[in-house]
Amino acid sequence: MKKSGVLVCSILFFAMNVFAEESENLFRSSGKIYVVVSVLVTIFLGIVIYLMVLDKRIGKLEKKEEEQENN
Amino acid sequence: MKNPWWKIFTIALLLYVIIGGFLIETPKLPILHETIRNLYFHVPMWFGMIIIFTVGLVYSIKYLSNPTQENDSVAVEAVNVGILFGFLGLITGMQWAQFTWGEWWSGDPKQNASAISLLIYLAYLVLRNSMDEDQKRARISAVYNIFAYAAMIPLLFVLPRLTDSLHPGSGGNPGFNVYDLDGGMRLVFYPAVIGWTLLGIWIMELRIRLRNLNFKYLYRN
Known part of the structure; x- marks a missing residue:
């Protein structure tokens, strides 16, 4: 092992x-173009993660709202 | 994430577009040189804007036949995201123009027309915010949105083709092949259009959900 x-x-x-x-x-x-590609990929992934976090937070709020409605 | 699959698809497409857009060979053209790669980033902003405005139009019509708050939310947020894409298209277009046409703003018919149509859509937001009563606001802005779309189509697709324009596909020469798209560029361009549009729809979906939540919250209290 x-x-x-x-x-x-x-x-x-x-x-x-x-x-x-x-x-x-x-x-x-x-031309070091790969450096630019990696920078852009990083920026894009940053934005995507930002959107994913927002998506999750809104999802949580929606769940809370549903629970409130059912009560 | 809600409905994660198409979002993951969006991310994958755009990653491919960013990497492929820089690395895949493009035709060597005078003046344009490497800026031809802007086709993968500048042009999809406009395609995305038009597709998203079309979604807004559909939901405005839907609202008029079935006035629900949800239909109104989709229409507003489509306009909001469409305007964002439009401004990004305008700014990136100016950057591109400065280094290929020699001027930030050369009064090109398509530049002017797209600026006018953005102003028309901005007026939609002003109109909305000038009314307090929800149903009246939603109905009037739905009608205005249909007019705005009807004004945008000739501004972007008809009028620039009647005169000379620096944009490809203008000056009585409509169609797609004038982009000098070779096979390699199509391979990135089409995914770019789909990917950027889907990214806009993702942002739009988030805004719609937030707006609906806000509405529910206000009406419970």
């Missing part, structure tokens, strides 16, 4: 290293 855990960890660590190196190259490639 412990051994396999160490194995998985070391594989993960190795994979992360490879990925980091690759993305390092990717993000420094010629």
Whole structure:
């Protein structure tokens, strides 16, 4: 159990290293356009998370409203 | 999240549009150069606006035959989100124009017409807020909304085509192929239109739910 855990960890660590190196190259490639892409993706995901939180909050209010109506 | 599947679909589409929109090869055209990629972001604002205004029109007509507060809510919030998209389209269009046409505002027929139609829709909000009684407000603004839509269609789709315009598809040359869309661009452009429109509908849905809640709350107390 412990051994396999160490194995998985070391594989993960190795994979992360490879990925980091690759993305390092990717993000420094010629025009560095990937940097812009990652910035935009971040902004977009920020907005999406914002909408999701709003959605959840409104959903909670709707539930409360229903309970009030039923009482 | 309520109805999560189409929202997840929206997020996936737009992620694809943002990544693909920057990385997929585009035709090399003079003057435009890389700004051709604005097609994935500027143009869908207008498509989204028109689709969302159409939703508003449908619900305004619905309201007149079946006057419920819910129908009115959809109509108002469609106008609200449509105006947001319209202004984003206008501003992004000006940014694009400055660097390809040489001026922020060149009095292009389509620029003028879209500014006028946004003003017409802004007047809808002014009209609404000038009335206190709920039913009267909803009925009059529903009628006005139908007029606003009827004014917008010729302003955006007919009048600019009768004169020369810097926009593609104008100057007596309507149609879609003038966008110089090659296969690769269509692959991003169509998802972009669907994705941005759905994002607008998501925002609209949230606003409608909030408005309905607010209404219920006010009427219980």
